[in-house]
Amino acid sequence: MPTYTEQGKEFSRDMNYIPDRITREPGRSQDGWVSTGSTSGGELEAPTWPVEPGRYRLVAAKACPWANRAIIVRDLLGLEDVISMGLAGPTHDVNSWTFDLDPGGVDPVLGYERLQQAYFARYADYPRGITVPAMVDEPTKAVVTNDFPWITHDFFFEWRDHHRPDAPDLWPDDVREEMEAVMKRIFTEVNNGVYRCGFAGSQEAYEDAYDRLWTALDWLEERLTDRRYLMGDAITEADVRLFTTLARFDPVYHGHFKCNRNKLTEMPALWGYARDLFQTPGFGENTDFDQIKRHYYVVHEDINPTGIVPKGPELESWHSPHGRERL
Incomplete structure (x- = not known):
């Protein structure tokens, strides 16, 4: 839901996301040292998770512009076979995006009806909005990160060993x-x-x-x-x-x-x-x-x-x- 500044009632986007990164080398990215902090403005320590084909699921929604960019980058780089994808439906309630596009309204890999369940699997009292895109750890079915600027950045820099041969250079x-x-x-x-x-x-x-x-x-x-x-x-x-x-x-x-x-x-x-x-x-x-x-x-x-x-x-x-x- 939108938030507003005190003066003038301007819209203000909450840019505090889960700052974790999925990187080739623990504590370091291929684009520089990233042991702490987040481009989203958070001050939390940012743990890194290892790049492992078949381990993570991108949960996105074609309706959402922030998630749509992750879907497109995954496709452009040829990461479809190494990062699975679950798609939420276009509508949601105040609590969570839902998997109503899937048979029975359940994501076939995670077994969840709501993306919220992946957040609660990691943080039982997660206080912020349940957003897409989100990277989810399939073994634990828990969210890894929803920091959308870093997700596409890391698809390029951290997963480059798994790009298709003719993948575009998205960060020249x-x-x-x-x-x-x-x-x-x-x-x-x-x-x-x-x-x-x-x-x-x-x-x-x-x-x-x-x-x-x-x-x-x-x-x-x-x-x-x-x-x-x-x-x-x-x-x-x-x-x-x-x-x-x-x-x-x-x-x-x-x-x-x-x-x-x-x-x-x-x-x-x-x-x-x-x-x-x-x-x-x-x-x-x-x-x-x-x-x-x-x-x-x-x-x-x-x-x-x-x-x-x-x-x-x-x-x-x-x-x-x-x-x-x-x-």
């Missing part, structure tokens, strides 16, 4: 510093920016969030006018992180979250870029517009109390030619 060294800055702006102003609009608790907070969002989207439109992807001519983690928001923009954020200056389809560069990614293996087949709409319009009862899910917009144009090969 030559643009790493710039990419980190781009991803930071995308997260604060776009990924989280749409939520600041949708869950604003005052007119002032909403208008400030709206202006910030469109400043960032205009910056992205300009950036993508003369380059195929955010960092040049190859797909990176930055593209995955932006895509999951763009895919939800017209079906959800434009109306439901009041981000309605214009539609994604009215921004030539961003719309072509989004279609380019959608038509790339790993992206489109992991994007379920029906689940996306059901999640937002049914779960957010405070914004949409009727629970009515809109039939539109038209989505067939996602398959139309994008013409960005010329870049």
Whole structure:
């Protein structure tokens, strides 16, 4: 559920997650020393778990943008045979995501009806929200981490021995510093920016969030006018992180979250870029517009109390030619 700051009723996302990491070497990652701390802002010691094919289960939901990025990265890197995946349904109650897509409403590997059970297997009194994505230890059926920025980071750096031979370089060294800055702006102003609009608790907070969002989207439109992807001519983690928001923009954020200056389809560069990614293996087949709409319009009862899910917009144009090969 959304939280608000004391002044102005701005939406504030709780970024304190379970800080554990799954790494090739205990106490150290392939990208630097990580014995303590978390990019989520936590101050807890961050234990590391060993990389072991077949041991962990990614629990995700195609409806959730933060989980969707983990699904896409797992697919892009070819980790399907070494990290199993369980998918929660698009709707949930205040307690937990549920496995209502599976026969009998039970995850076939974990034997759980609710993701909450994996959290409680590790922390009997877990005090925060039950979020996806989550990495779960199959032998103990207990959650390992739900720290979503690190999950996809570690899929690349820590599981690289198990990537398929033609896996993309999602974190290229030559643009790493710039990419980190781009991803930071995308997260604060776009990924989280749409939520600041949708869950604003005052007119002032909403208008400030709206202006910030469109400043960032205009910056992205300009950036993508003369380059195929955010960092040049190859797909990176930055593209995955932006895509999951763009895919939800017209079906959800434009109306439901009041981000309605214009539609994604009215921004030539961003719309072509989004279609380019959608038509790339790993992206489109992991994007379920029906689940996306059901999640937002049914779960957010405070914004949409009727629970009515809109039939539109038209989505067939996602398959139309994008013409960005010329870049």
